Amino acid sequence: MADMMQFDLVSPERRLASVEAREVQIPGADGDMTAMPDHVPTITTLRPGVLKVAHAGGTDEYVVSGGFAEISGDGVTVLAEEALPRGELNQDMFDRMIQGLRDRHAKAKDAYVNEPGPVDEAAKLLADMVAVGSEMGLSSN
Incomplete structure (x- = not known):
């Protein structure tokens, strides 16, 4: 089992993140979920919430208004309707x-x-x- 996976977060305005992550907590429309390396392939819609990404440098948080997350065995790609770092x-x-x-x-x-x-x-x-x-x-x- 790999201990890291690729994470990418993109909104219509910009690419917000592209990092190697240990886990990604996703505010899914059907409930919150945590994606980790070797996760079963899944596509889910997002609800407004805070998306959290744990990586070697710590944890980053992003506010998302909706969109989609595609989880594959080797990564997570989030296409957000609107997203920004929580601190912004x-x-x-x-x-x-x-x-x-x-x-x-x-x-x-x-x-x-x-x-x-x-x-x-x-x-x-x-x-x-x-x-x-x-x-x-x-x-x-």
């Missing part, structure tokens, strides 16, 4: 992320009047991001 998240950025999710929820309510599934999913994404902000001491006015 400030109130203005958080407000922008929350507003985007509120807009998404409002559109779902308009488009799916008698179909609660998509509306509930949008509400869950918003609630997850509010929880991330609360954990970091940010307000979701």
